[in-house]
Amino acid sequence: MAYVGGIYDELNDILVENDILPRISQRVRRNPVAPSVRHANSKQRGEAxxxxxxxxxxxxxxxxxxxxxxxxxxxxxxxxxxxxxxxxxxxxxxxxxxxxxxxxxxxxxxxxxxxxxxxxxxxxxxxxxxxxxxxxxxxxxxxxxxxxxxxxxxxxxxxxxxxxxxxxxxxxxxxxxxxxxxxxxxxxxxxxxxxxxxxxxxxxxxxxxxxxxxxxxxxxxxxxxxxxxxxxxxxxxxxxxxxxxxxxxxxxxxxxxxxxxxxxxxxIAEQRLTQAREGQEQLHQARVRVAQEIRRLLDDCAPPECRVPEVVERLLTEGWRDVMLLALLREGEDGEQWRQAVELAGRLVWSVQPKHEPTERQRLLKAIPELLSGLREGLNNISFDPHKAGRLFKALQACHIAALRGNWISEEAGKPVAPPEDARKTTASNERSGDLVQTEPAPQDVMAEEPPSPPPDEFLRMAQALMPGVWLEWTDESGRELRGKLSWRSQLTGNCVFVDRRGMKLAELGCEELAAMLREGRARKLEDLNTPLMxxxxxxxxxxxxxxxxxxxxx
Structure with a gap:
């Protein structure tokens, strides 16, 4: 028996039901520090x-x-x-x-x-x-x-x-x-x-x-x-x-x-959506990193001392970039595959520069077989078009022959040209770098120029502080009332992806857009959802x- 007061409560109920002493108080004075009371209360709290x-x-x-x-x-x-x-x-x-x-x-x-x-x-x-x-x-x-x-x-x-x-x-x-x-x-x-x-x-x-x-x-x-x-x-x-x-x-x-x-x-649906968005963001970041690395290689080769023939540029921007991308996605920047892919791209640019000294020519002759083997293996791994690869390797062979003769290859006639007479101007290199960036366009929400943001207020800070798992209720532009759970947030843009009760994408809202909705009273955060209604x-x-x-x- 945890507490004898319960007996008195039952007796009082019986008396009241039979109209005997109906106004009697149905409470028994308890000593709150009594061990039996503490035990009964703790037991009741544990069960309830x-x-x-x-x-x-x-x-x-x-x-x-x-x-x-x-x-x-x-x-x-x-x-x-x-x-x-x-x-x-x-x-x-x-x-x-x-x-x-x-x-x-x-x-x-x-x-x-x-x-x-x-x-x-x-x-x-x-x-x-x-x-x-x-x-x-x-x-x-x-x-x-x-x-x-x-x-x-x-x-x-x-x-x-x-x-x-x-x-x-x-x-x-x-x-x-x-x-x-x-x-x-x-x-x-x-x-x-x-x-x-x-x-x-x-x-x-x-x-x-x-x-x-x-x-x-x-x-x-x-x-x-x-x-x-x-x-x-x-x-x-x-x-x-x-x-x-x-x-x-x-x-x-x-x-x-x-x-x-x-x-x-x-x-399950939400997990798939989150994984897909994380994969898309990771892929975009990797593409930007590859584009930056190729741009660095091209920018480092500045005329008139250095130039990159069109065939090499095409090999880098149309084929080898995907080899580098795959290596980066698999192992990251600390991985051996990424290091080898970047190193081979650098050796490719070096291999088409004119070699004037016998030792340089000898070094190039020894390097070409390994270079071509590495290029073919990498392009095969990404299922690069073999016919296109054959044409590029044939043009690359002409570049190597010209380099062994101490010349550059003419892009128009395919003939060797002495370095001083056909050096590209710096502007050409800049244009080429610009073309490279265009081959890897970043998503509009990352690269597009945006008007300056207003200074942060409590609503912007509230929007920025929203974490995955939070539920919001908002009214969209058509007047519909929607409820969604914040499932994923971009580390690049801060965009928030909301899902419905089925785990399907309901909306994707930017941080500024969310702040505006909160500021205008068109959105609110649902509080204390983890506590049962009762x-x-x-x-x-x-x-x-x-x-x-x-x-x-x-x-």
């Missing part, structure tokens, strides 16, 4: 999770709500008989029977929006009073027990928080709001609903809300759509739940199975309880 109400807290909250309504002159029908305790008390079983009738009525009543749902809820509570025959405000005839009144108050407050949750889309709130009557019945039958995070009704509510958070209204309300799945679960509870709370577990198992499959497929609502209720002066016990 982070957010939970014990029976004493529920009663305190119910009394607090009752006092607040009296102060605001908003006394509901079930609290009008408080001043006449001699009236007969409505048994909980009779209240549950009346709620059964109300639940059957709601099965065929579908509120189109949240405002209609709130009107329906008010109407249902009035219908409940008529069903129980409690009388008029002037002449009350029956009264509810204190525990039942507290449960009605607390459940109403709970759904006020749920329907006010800013993370849920309005149509989803209208769907989940239809569960208020069934969950009220659950609370009356089993108060573990508030204290046990693993309670089947609570888990179902959390899973329905979890599926609704990622939902975007695309007009699909079919049975197999997310909206249809959530609606089917709600209708199943409304139609089948009588007194067996096990129906919540059955519905939750079916819904959770579907939700896990959906999320698994979404994770826990968020209970935490909010606990905050209300903490900010309110405790209600003194009545005697």
């Amino acid at each position: 999770g982070d957010a939970g109400f014990d029976p004493e807290m529920l009663n305190m909250l119910g009394q607090m709500l009752s006092e607040r309504r009296r102060a605001e002159d908003r006394i509901p029908w079930y609290a009008r008989a408080d001043s006449t305790p001699q009236l007969p008390q409505i048994p909980t079983s009779e209240l549950l029977g009346a709620l059964d009738e109300i639940q059957r009525y709601t099965l065929n009543t579908v509120p189109p929006d949240l405002a209609s749902l709130r009107e329906l809820q008010d109407e249902l509570m009035q219908s409940l009073g008529r069903e129980l025959d409690v009388g008029s405000p002037e002449r009350p005839m029956k009264r509810l027990g204190e525990g039942d009144r507290s449960m009605l108050d607390v459940m109403e407050l709970l759904f006020d928080f749920i329907l006010g949750d800013e993370n849920l889309p309005e149509p989803m709130k209208a769907l989940l709001g239809r569960l208020q009557i069934p969950l009220l019945k659950v609370g009356l039958r089993d108060r573990r609903f508030f204290s046990d995070a693993r309670h089947p009704a609570r888990r179902l509510l959390n899973n329905l809300a979890r599926a609704g958070l990622a939902w975007t209204d695309d007009g699909d309300r079919s049975v197999t759509s997310p909206y249809g799945r959530i609606e089917s679960a709600v209708l199943r509870i409304l139609s089948d739940f009588d007194d067996d709370i096990g129906i919540f577990e059955q519905v939750n198992e079916e819904f959770e199975g579907w939700l896990e499959r959906e999320q698994k497929h979404a994770r 826990d968020r609502a209970l935490n909010a209720m606990l905050e209300v309880l903490k900010r309110t002066e405790p209600v003194p016990p009545t005697h």
